[in-house]
Amino acid sequence: MGLESRDPYRETPKQRRSHLPWLLGALILAAALFAASPRGHLLLGLSQARFSGEHGNLQDAGSSPLPGTSQITLQAAPLYPAGDPWKGYLADERTCPGGERTDLPPDRQVEVMICLIDWARLRHGLSPPMQTALLATTALQKAHEIVRCRNFDHAACGDHPATDVRAAGYQGAWGENLYIADGRYGAPRAALDGWLNSPDHRENLFRPEWRTQGVALVELDRFGPYHGAELWVSHFGSE
Numbered sequence: 001m002g003l004e005s006r007d008p009y010r011e012t013p014k015q016r017r018s019h020l021p022w023l024l025g026a027l028i029l030a031a032a033l034f035a036a037s038p039r040g041h042l043l044l045g046l047s048q049a050r051f052s053g054e055h056g057n058l059q060d061a062g063s064s065p066l067p068g069t070s071q072i073t074l075q076a077a078p079l080y081p082a083g084d085p086w087k088g089y090l091a092d093e094r095t096c097p098g099g100e101r102t103d104l105p106p107d108r109q110v111e112v113m114i115c116l117i118d119w120a121r122l123r124h125g126l127s128p129p130m131q132t133a134l135l136a137t138t139a140l141q142k143a144h145e146i147v148r149c150r151n152f153d154h155a156a157c158g159d160h161p162a163t164d165v166r167a168a169g170y171q172g173a174w175g176e177n178l179y180i181a182d183g184r185y186g187a188p189r190a191a192l193d194g195w196l197n198s199p200d201h202r203e204n205l206f207r208p209e210w211r212t213q214g215v216a217l218v219e220l221d222r223f224g225p226y227h228g229a230e231l232w233v234s235h236f237g238s239e
Contacts, residue, residue, distance in 0.1 A: 079190055086196035090189055091119035099189030102230060106217045113188040113215050113232065117205065120192065124206050129236060135214025138164045139233040142176065143218040146231060150224070152180055165235070172239035175204045179232040180223065186230030195234075210236040 079100065080087055091099065096115035098104050104112070118128030141164045145156040154161035154176060165174050179191040195201040213236050220229040 079184060079187075080193055081197065084193065084197065086193065086202070089120040089123050089196055090193055091116050095119060096189075100184065100187045102184065102187050102228075106219055109188055109230075110215050110217050113192065113217070113234070114213070116188055116192045117213070117215070117234070120196065121206065126206060126208055126210075129210045129213035132212045132214055132237070134168055134170060135165075135212055135235040135237055136216060137214065138168055138170070139176075139214045139216035139235040140218075142178075142235075143216045143231050143233045146178075146233075147218060147220065147223065152178065152224075152231075154178070170237060170239075172237050173209060174238070175207065175210065175236040177201050177204055177232075177234040179234075180226060180229055182226040182229040186228075186232075188232075191230070191232050204236070205234075207236065209238045211239060212237040 093099060096112055096119060098108065098112045099116060101112075102109070114131060121128050142154075142156070145159075145164075146152055149157040151157070161176065162174060177195050179194055180186075181191065181194075184190065195205055213234065215235070216233045218231045220226070220231060223229045223231065
């Protein structure tokens with residue numbers, strides 16, 4: 001099972017007035033939407049930022065037979081929805097190794113997530129955004145704010161979602177997707193699939209103006225109802 005944020009988030013700087021009316025409309029729409037998947041995912045996204053999360057607590061399980069009984073095997077819930085229309089946008093293991101692993105070091109999992117995002121955008125006819133230290137830093141700052149304030153939200157501690165990005169001197173259009181999950185649902189490939197199956201997060205992921213990106217992962221022993229959780233933050237930028 002998983003939890004994704006209600007809406008994605010996206011913002012355009014005020015000085016870029018030619019795009020402001022359209023983006024404000026998108027932001028109002030994003031703020032009004034709540035999507036919960038059949039797996040219990042909650043998605044948040046902003047286009048100034050988009051936020052998405054998923055959590056799962058079902059583990060692969062088996063049972064040892066009692067004397068005189070037959071073996072019983074319990075099947076785990078599927079990692080992807082039945083008939084997943086976006087599974088074709090998930091790079092395979094040869095292309096992005098480790099996509100379904102949560103036991104890799106966080107920095108390695110981040111590399112896998114970036115590989116998966118880039119491949120999905122290429123599959124959609126879009127160029128992959130360049131990684132930047134600035135957006136990687138602001139993504140990690142947002143993750144730490146979510147943990148510190150115990151609030152899985154774009155404005156986790158009550159500040160404007162773009163506060164850290166603007167304080168770092170970034171002035172371009174900006175987007176954010178968030179995702180939280182435990183168990184195998186926290187793996188990079190499962191997290192990306194959650195975003196792809198949310199129309200607003202997918203729209204944020206596939207925006208053609210994104211030229212830069214930064215991804216952060218924080219692993220948590222416990223966060224609310226989640227145990228062994230993986231908290232993902234994905235930032236996109238237009239410059």
